[in-house]
Every structure is written in structure tokens, then in C-alpha cells.
Amino acid sequence: xxxxxxxxxxxxxxxxxxxxxxxxxxxxxxxxxxxxxxxxxxxxxxxxxxxxxxxxxxxxxxxxxxxxxxxxxxxxxxxxxxxxxxxxxxxxxxxxxxxxxxxxxxxxxxxxxxxxxxxxxxxxxxxxxxxxxxxxxxxxxxxxxxxxxxxxxxxxxxxxxxxxxxxxxxxxxxxxxxxxxxxxxxxxxxxxxxxxxxxxxxxxxxxxxxxxxxxxxxxxxxxxxxxxxxxxxxxxxxxxxxxxxxxxxxxxxxxxxxxxxxxxxxxxxxxxxxxxxxxxxxxxxxxxxxxxxxxxxxxxxxxxxxxxxxxxxxxxxxxxxxxxxxxxxxxxxxxxxxxxxxxxxxxxxxxxxxxxxxxxxxxxxxxxxxxxxxxxxxxxxxxxxxxxxxxxxxxxxxxxxxxxxxxxxxxxxxxxxxxxxxxxxxxxxxxxxxxxxxxxxxxxxxxxxxxxxxxxxxxxxxxxxxxxxxxxxxxxxxxxxxxxxxxxxxxxxxxxxxxxxxxxxxxxxxxxxxxxxxxxxxxxxxxxxxxxxxxxxxxxxxxxxxxxxxxxxxxxxxxxxxxxxxxxxxxxxxxxxxxxxxxxxxxxxxxxxxxxxxxxxxxxxxxxxxxxxxxxxxxxx
Ligand SMILES: C[S@@+](CC[C@H](N)C(=O)[O-])C[C@H]1O[C@@H](n2cnc3c(N)ncnc32)[C@H](O)[C@@H]1O
Numbered sequence: 057x058x059x060x061x062x063x064x065x066x067x068x069x070x071x072x073x074x075x076x077x078x079x080x081x082x083x084x085x086x087x088x089x090x091x092x093x094x095x096x097x098x099x100x101x102x103x104x105x106x107x108x109x110x111x112x113x114x115x116x117x118x119x120x121x122x123x124x125x126x127x128x129x130x131x132x133x134x135x136x137x138x139x140x141x142x143x144x145x146x147x148x149x150x151x152x153x154x155x156x157x158x159x160x161x162x163x164x165x166x167x168x169x170x171x172x173x174x175x176x177x178x179x180x181x182x183x184x185x186x187x188x189x190x191x192x193x194x195x196x197x198x199x200x201x202x203x204x205x206x207x208x209x210x211x212x213x214x215x216x217x218x219x220x221x222x223x224x225x226x227x228x229x230x231x232x233x234x235x236x237x238x239x240x241x242x243x244x245x246x247x248x249x250x251x252x253x254x255x256x257x258x259x260x261x262x263x264x265x266x267x268x269x270x271x272x273x274x275x276x277x278x279x280x281x282x283x284x285x286x287x288x289x290x291x292x293x294x295x296x297x298x299x300x301x302x303x304x305x306x307x308x309x310x311x312x313x314x315x316x317x318x319x320x321x322x323x324x325x326x327x328x329x330x331x332x333x334x335x336x337x338x339x340x341x342x343x344x345x346x347x348x349x350x351x352x353x354x355x356x357x358x359x360x361x362x363x364x365x366x367x368x369x370x371x372x373x374x375x376x377x378x379x380x381x382x383x384x385x386x387x388x389x390x391x392x393x394x395x396x397x398x399x400x401x402x403x404x405x406x407x408x409x410x411x412x413x414x415x416x417x418x419x420x421x422x423x424x425x426x427x428x429x430x431x432x433x434x435x436x437x438x439x440x441x442x443x444x445x446x447x448x449x450x451x452x453x454x455x456x457x458x459x460x461x462x463x464x465x466x467x468x469x470x471x472x473x474x475x476x477x478x479x480x481x482x483x484x485x486x487x488x489x490x491x492x493x494x495x496x497x498x499x500x501x502x503x504x505x506x507x508x509x510x511x512x513x514x515x516x517x518x519x520x521x522x523x524x525x526x527x528x529x530x531x532x533x534x535x536x537x538x539x540x541x542x543x544x545x546x547x548x549x550x551x552x553x554x555x556x557x558x559x560x561x562x563x564x565x566x567x568x569x570x571x572x573x574x575x576x577x578x579x580x581x582x583x584x585x586x587x588x589x590x591x592x593x594x595x596x597x598x599x600x601x602x603x604x605x606x607x608x609x610x611x612x613x614x615x616x617x618x619x620x621x622x623x624x625x626x627x628x629x630x631x632x633x634x635x636x637x638x639x640x641x642x643x644x645x646x647x648x649x650x651x652x653x654x655x656x657x658x659x660x661x662x663x664x665x666x667x668x669x670x671x672x673x674x675x676x677x
Contacts, residue, residue: 058107058154059249065089065100066109082306092269093638093673098306099273108156129166130154131188137169137202137212153186153249160246164190167243169202169212175226176200176212180277181248187212189243200227204240215239265561266626266639268670274299274642284326284472285351288465289420290427291321291344292437292516295506299608299642300324301331303504303671307604308333312501317489317595320518322348324504325482329354332477336500337484338493341541342531343423343522345486350420352482353413357470363414364462371405371455379404384527384535389441390430398454399426399528417469421462423525428457430524437521488544490590495598503595506608506669507588509621511547511580515612518545546591547584556582558589560627562620569617577614589628596632596676605634605674622670629674638673 058066068088072080080088085097104110130152153168160166171185179200181187195201201215203224213224213234224234276298286297300323308314310332316324319337321344328335329352337348379400381387387396399422406422409415429452433440442450487493509515519541527535542548554571563585571578595605609621626636 058104058109061089062100062103062107063154066104069104069110093640095302095306095638095640095673098302099271102302108158129157129160131166131168133168133170133186135169136172137187137210138172138175153188155188155247160188160190164192166190166246168249171212175228175231178227178229179214181212181227181245182272186249187245188247188249190246191243193241195241195244200245202242202245204242205234205236205238210242212245215241264623266623266636268622268639268641270641272643274302274640274671277643282468284330284475285465285468286323286326287468288351289321289347289424291347292518292521293506293509294321295323295327295608297323297327299671300327300504303606304328304331304333304502307504307606307673308502313499314502314504315495315500315595315598316505317503317591318505318507319348319484320344320506322351322482322484325352325484326472329476329480329482330472332480333502334480335482336495337482338487338489339484340486340488340545341518341522342486342538343526343529344518345484346416346423346529346531347420348484350417351472352484353417354473354476355413355417355469357466357473359411360414360417360466360469363409363411364418364466367405367409367418368455368459370408371401374401374404382528382535384538387527390432390439390524392431392450395429395452395454399429402454402458403528417465418462419529421458421465423529424461425454425458426525426528428452429454432524438517439520439523489594490546490587492594492597497597498600500598501600501603503599503605505606507591508546508584509610509612510614510619511550511584512542512545513548514577514580514614517542519543546587547580549583550576550579551583551586552579554578554582556586558585558628559631560585560624562623562627566614566617566619566624570615573615581614581619585624585628588625589632592625592629592632592634596629596634599676601676603676604637605629605676607672607674608669609672610669622672625672626674629672633677634674635677636672637675638671640671640673641668642671643668 065085068085069079072084082094082097082101085091085100086094089097091097091100101110131154132152166188168186168188171181171183171187174183176182181200189202195215197216198214200212202210203213203215203222204210205224211224211234213226216223216225220237222236222239224236224239226233276296279296279298281296281298283297286294304314304324304327311334313334313336314324314328315336315338316322317338319325319339320341322337325335325337325348335352337345337352339345339348376397379397381396381400391399402422402425406415406418409418428434431441431447431450433442441447485493485495508518512518512520519538522541523538526532526538526541532538554567554575563582567578567582570581599605607625609625611621612619622639626639630636
């Protein structure tokens with residue numbers, strides 16, 4: 057279906073192409089429609105591509121072309137439907153929407169309604185959306201229906217039959233179900249059309265220096281995030297691949313060289329490789345570097361499978377006296393003795409593989425095995441030991457865990473090997489992004505990154521998360537050094553006092569509020585921002601003029617003070633020589649972020665830190 061604005065954009069592209077024989081650039085579309093940013097222009101292009109009105113092949117500025125329109129159907133919008141308290145069902149057609157036949161199927165009659173209220177948000181239906189309904193009088197259990205109850209009151213709910221009654225279930229945990237003996241079904245939802253366009257240019261009401269734009273199209277709720285090598289090994293606060301890809305497609309082009317200055321496990325680098333960008337990745341956590349390399353190095357899946365099968369064969373034959381027990385502090389606290397023996401045999405068998413890339417790739421599955429067979433609670437980012445009965449009964453099937461992960465990883469690599477662009481490269485640097493890492497000045501076409509949310513001690517402890525794996529897979533000469541990683545990351549060492557020269561009013565205000573309650577926490581926050589400012593300077597150095605730097609950041613809560621990291625970055629960056637072009641707010645639907653963690657650093661103490669993040673789009677002047 058095309059909305060009014062999408063139709064206007066399509067008409068503009070058609071006219072432009074008729075005149076110039078090539079498509080307008082995103083910037084031209086932005087200017088023509090007075091859009092807030094090129095990412096909004098990109099949004100319209102993607103929508104037109106998804107709906108089949110534009111060709112998809114390149115997804116580059118000027119690389120769009122119109123295609124012959126698919127078979128379309130006009131559907132009347134019959135009014136509003138309450139996704140909250142029922143409202144009177146009045147059907148007065150006010151407008152129509154055009155939809156391609158493929159989107160709703162060939163059968164049945166359809167109508168559309170505008171949604172009011174928030175009772176269906178867990179089903180991805182939001183206030184202002186349009187739902188397309190297939191007319192029918194019966195529905196299956198669990199389907200989302202237009203239900204008319206009482207005296208012609210209509211509502212949008214999930215329908216269940218229970219003990220001779222009907223339950224109309226909201227998809228919002230804060231609301232109660234409605235029970236009725238009789239319900240009239242007027243159709244089932246077959247398509248949801250997000251009302252993004254009104255949200256795209258929506259700003260906040262407060263009189264702020266910068267504007268945050270809420271844009272649900274960046275949520276990617278329910279989408280697959282583990283394709284290719286993305287599913288290999290967990291890592292805290294990973295990029296949603298779709299976010300990385302959309303940023304890359306909007307702000308860079310094929311053949312460009314991009315950089316992720318906090319690359320972590322390498323999600324943006326994987327996407328770069330898949331869409332033909334050369335990429336640098338920088339990180340200061342050795343495990344992250346190890347993972348990013350494994351995820352971005354294509355390996356022939358046949359060779360890989362052959363080595364993997366030979367490895368399984370070998371491991372069973374290794375005797376207890378042939379292994380070397382690793383020697384690091386507290387190993388017996390974190391692993392049971394028989395687990396250590398099994399892990400050591402597995403590691404020996406992996407180390408015997410001659411091809412280093414294959415050895416490293418299988419070592420990643422080993423790292424996952426270390427994590428899942430240790431005595432730690434695997435759902436935590438910090439190292440927390442299981443206790444009591446649970447610990448007593450803990451008897452992990454080490455080889456079984458390894459097989460599960462290795463086979464999943466090989467499947468991911470098979471797809472990556474097939475789809476990775478052969479002439480693109482990825483270079484991964486172990487280094488501190490606040491320093492010069494040898495990347496030439498003015499050489500990078502685009503920087504895409506997600507920095508840490510704050511210091512490791514009170515947010516995500518990347519080093520602690522990585523420690524046991526890092527100690528087993530020998531990424532440190534002395535495995536005991538693994539416990540020092542968090543101190544070296546941004547904000548790892550608190551400042552001596554609160555004096556600073558950073559030019560940010562938002563930071564100043566937050567520091568003052570936090571310091572009133574807890575000076576030590578304010579010093580952590582300052583230290584993080586001092587480090588971040590140095591990283592922004594380095595980013596400015598390596599980026600070409602007029603090119604884009606996108607940061608996906610979280611505005612964390614410290615001592616009940618919400619720190620506007622997005623605005624702070626905008627202020628700091630503008631002092632350095634960037635212009636802040638856009639701040640887009642997205643929801644974090646997955647479980648990739650610790651929405652609840654322990655900022656108080658007391659185990660078990662939970663405090664909400666964030667469930668939204670901002671995408672700050674900077675452009676070098
Ligand atoms: C939010 S994570 C990035 C996750 C990544 N986008 C992914 O998909 O896996 C932030 C990363 O910043 C790294 N980091 C923290 N301080 C750093 C510094 N000074 N230099 C380089 N990397 C740093 C951490 O080790 C962590 O891997």
C-alpha cells in the first residue's frame with residue numbers, strides 16, 4: 057500500500073527520471089519534500105522498494121529505478137477502531153489506501169480502520185496505525201479481530217473461546233481482558249500499516265537545543281537478527297544487523313571504506329562485508345577482536361565441516377594424561393573439575409587444526425562452550441556463580457554444547473561465505489579508539505558505531521563478560537590479565553575530581569545532579585565522557601570532510617538522573633567540527649540490552665536503565 061506521501065515521492069522520482077534518465081539522490085528527495093534528514097528519504101525509498109514500486113538491486117542514491125506497478129487494490133478506510141476501550145462502530149468511508157494484491161492475498165473482501173489506543177502494542181499495533189481487515193464472521197482462537205460487543209461497540213482484540221465464553225484479550229500487559237457471552241466478529245487483521253510518516257517528523261515538546269525524532273521504523277521488532285555469522289557467540293549490546301545495514305546504506309555507498317570504532321563482536325563489519333563496503337573495526341576487548349575476526353573471515357564451509365568432523369573424531373580419543381590444565385586464578389570456583397578436563401581435551405583437539413582461520417572459527421564455539429559449561433548464570437552479563445542445589449546438580453554435557461554451537465556457527469558461515477562480497481576487505485584493530493590507531497587522516501567514508509553506555513563497572517561489563525572465555529582461548533599471554541580489561545575501557549578509571557573543560561551544558565547539568573547524591577558516581581560519568589570526547593576527536597581526524605558519523609547510544613539513568621548522552625555527543629561533536637544532522641529514537645525490542653541491570657552494583661538490585669536508544673547522525677564540516 058502507498059500512503060499519500062509515498063505516492064508523492066514515487067511521482068517525483070518518475071518525473072525526475074523521465075527528465076534526467078537517472079534517479080534523484082536521497083539528498084534531492086530530502087530537499088524536495090523538506091524532510092528532516094536523508095534517512096527519512098531513505099525510509100521512503102525502502103517503503104517503495106518493499107511495496108514493489110522501485111527496483112531493489114542497488115539501494116544506492118541514484119540507483120533506484122521504477123518498476124511496472126504490481127496489481128493493486130483500493131481499500132476503503134471505514135473509520136476508527138479502538139485498541140482500548142470499545143468505541144461505537146460507525147462505518148463511514150473517509151479515504152482509501154492502495155495496496156498490492158500480494159500483501160493481502162487473493163481471497164476475500166477487505167476494509168481498513170485507523171487504530172486508536174495502545175491495548176495491542178505487544179502485537180506491534182500502535183495508536184495511529186492502519187489495520188487492514190479481511191471480512192469474516194468467524195475467527196480462530198488467538199486471531200486479532202474486530203469484535204463488536206454490547207450495543208454496537210467495536211474493539212480490536214485477540215479472541216479466545218473459553219468455557220463457553222469469549223475472552224477479548226488486549227496485547228498489553230497493563231490491561232485486563234474483556235469477557236462476554238456473545239461477540240460479533242467483523243473480520244480479522246491481515247495487515248498492519250504503521251503510521252510512521254506522522255511520527256517521522258515528530259519532535260519533542262520541550263524546548264531543547266536538539267530534536268529527537270521518534271521513528272518506529274528503526275525498531276525492527278520481531279525481525280530475524282541471527283542471519284549469516286550474526287548468530288555466532290553472544291556479546292553484550294550487539295547491533296541489530298538491520299540498524300547497521302540501514303545506516304550503511306543511507307550514509308555510505310558500495311566500495312566505500314567504513315569504520316566501527318567500538319566494533320565489539322563485529323555486527324556492523326559483517327553487514328559491511330555483505331553489502332560491499334571495506335571496513336575497519338577497532339576494539340579494546342581482546343575477546344571482541346577475536347569474535348569480530350572469526351565472524352568476518354569467510355571460510356569454505358566444506359573445508360570447515362571436514363575439519364569439524366575430524367575434530368569430533370579426535371577428541372574422544374584424547375586421554376586424561378595428555379591434556380594441559382589451564383592455570384588461572386579461581387578456575388576451580390568457576391568450573392567443576394570434570395568440566396575442566398573435558399574442556400581441556402576439546403581445546404587440545406581444536407589446537408591441532410593446522411589451518412589457523414578454521415582453528416579460530418571453531419575456537420569461537422569453544423568459547424561459547426566455556427560460557428555455558430561454567431558455573432556462571434549465563435543470563436547475566438556480569439560473572440555471577442550459580443548457588444546451592446543448582447550448582448550441585450550442574451553437570452553440563454560439554455561436547456554436546458560444543459556440537460550445538462559449532463554446527464549452528466558452520467551453518468551461519470555457509471551463508472556468509474555465499475553472500476559476502478569477494479572484493480571487500482575487513483581489518484580489525486586491537487586498540488583504544490581515543491588514540492591514534494594508525495588509520496590515515498581523512499581516509500574513511502563513514503563511521504558507524506555503538507559506544508558503551510557508560511563505565512563497565514556500573515553498566516555493561518564487557519571485560520567481565522568475556523573473562524572466562526578469554527582465559528581459556530589464550531587471547532592474553534597471561535590469562536590473569538583478563539580481569540583488567542574493564543579498567544581500560546571508556547570510563548574504566550574514575551577521575552580524581554570533577555573539574556573538566558568539556559563543553560557540554562547537558563553534561564554539566566547531569567554531573568551536578570549526580571554529584572549532589574554521589575560524587576563517586578559523578579566521577580565515573582565524567583571519566584566516561586572525557587574518554588568519549590577523545591574518541592570523537594579521533595573519529596573526526598580519520599573521517600573525510602562532509603562524510604557521516606553515526607552513533608547508536610543509550611541515555612542511561614544514574615541515581616535517577618537521565619543522562620542525555622545523545623545531546624552530550626551532539627554538543628561535544630559540534631565543538632570538534634561536526635554538525636549534528638539528526639537524532640532518531642528507536643525502541644530496543646530484543647533482549648540484547650540489559651534493560652534492567654544493577655547500576656548500584658549490588659547483585660540482585662535492579663533498576664531500569666534504558667529501553668530506547670538514539671541514533672546520532674553527525675556530519676564532518
Ligand atoms: C556497545 S559495544 C559494541 C557492540 C557491537 N556494536 C556489536 O555489535 O557487537 C561497545 C564496545 O566498545 C568497546 N570499548 C570500550 N571502550 C573502548 C575504547 N576506549 N576503545 C575501543 N573500544 C572500546 C567495548 O569493548 C565494547 O566491545
